[in-house]
Amino acid sequence: MPRHGQAGFTLVELITVIVILGILAATALPKFVDLGSDARIASVKAVGGALAATSAMVHGKALIDPSATTVTSENVVVTLEAGYPSAARVGNMALAAGLDTADYIIRYGSATATATQPALPINSFAAIPVDVQNTPKALGCYAQYTGASRTGNAVTPPVITVVTSSC
DSSP states (O other): OOOOOSSSSOOOHHOOOOOOOOHHHHHHHHHHHHHHHHHHHHHHHHHHHHHHHHHHHHHHHHHHSSOOOOOETTEEEEOOOOOOOOGGGGGGGHTTTTOOOTTTEEOOOOOOOOOSSOOTTHHHEEEEEETSOOOOOTTTOOOEOOOOEEEETTEEEEEEEEEEEEE
């Protein structure tokens, strides 16, 4: 009877391949698992979009009645500044944009930065995402609304800045 060699893997070869695959998976996994950062970036970008949309909607209402000092948007009275939503605390822009204080810290213009909150011009505010303990994650993760300004008849529209450098 002729003897044929067996084809297949030995146990040592199988274990070696499994160990190599395990090492590769362990080094690649952190890249794919860091979904928290991606979620914060998406959240901050969504806030920037909400601020831009709310600003445009409020400005459109203000154009209908140029003498108005307030307009109502999303059942919130929004104070106007140069025909756009005011960035001041009493302006209610953050509320009109639907920003919830359970998800964001709303920081109004302050020249002093903290470890997790940026310094801001007086005519601005930032929406900073927080974790479940209501703590901001990092200094470079926020959406900023800088209100409109008027010089004579020239109006500079508001500026929305999205910072995601350390989300």
